[in-house]
């Protein structure tokens with residue numbers, strides 16, 4: 040089995056948690072207490088990681104939040120990777136894929152250069168666009184299947200000739216494309232009515248489930264319907280619902296306490312599936 044998958048499975052069992060903390064760090068939303076620091080986003084990330092590492096099994100870095108700030112943002116992303124706990128899974132939420140030789144470069148960037156454990160990719164250019172990622176057998180590749188946003192109905196939920204929705208066709212393909220257990224899919228927590236059927240159709244795939252909290256997805260439904268009862272092969276991502284607790288914070292410690300309380304609450308809820 041892929042090394043990344045083994046690593047996160049160990050964390051899931053040890054922490055009795057499926058929590059993936061999303062580092063969607065927006066400089067405009069960073070609390071005041073970090074604003075006077077020379078690297079506000081980097082220090083904010085350091086605090087979020089310190090406050091949640093006891094509860095989290097994975098950290099998802101949405102690259103858009105860093106790329107949008109050019110070199111300064113990429114420097115923050117790179118330095119954040121240095122303090123992510125090595126026992127937790129690091130996910131580049133980059134949603135890449137292109138013609139083969141370009142995908143090879145994307146895979147090198149995220150896996151060789153930045154040494155992420157996992158990446159999100161888009162399936163619509165087909166197998167040759169994903170093969171360079173699947174070639175990294177030790178990593179985890181999460182393919183967008185049924186996403187959490189309302190626009191998923193534009194294409195993903197459209198029926199194909201045999202009446203099968205496009206997202207189920209993606210699931211079928213991803214189930215055979217993975218190597219050494221390195222395939223996963225992204226399924227939104229907001230899609231609770233389809234989640235159970237998707238899980239049953241692909242018991243061996245690792246699931247990344249975003250959409251809990253700010254997007255309205257239910258943690259209880261995601262945990263009950265999206266998690267395989269034997270393998271627990273799933274991560275439930277929460278970004279804004281963890282990293283931006285309400286209120287003003289007089290100190291970094293007070294902020295970290297509030298973030299830790301959010302993460303602890305989520306872990307307690309997730310523990311029910313064990």
Ligand SMILES: O=c1ccn([C@@H]2O[C@H](COP(=O)(O)O)[C@@H](O)[C@H]2O)c(=O)[nH]1
Pocket residue numbers: 061063101132185186187188225226227249250251252253254276277278279280
């Ligand atoms: O279908 C998808 C795929 C990816 N995402 C990403 O997950 C987080 C969700 O953030 P919240 O603040 O918890 O809503 C974000 O990085 C998205 O780009 C998703 O939401 N849905």
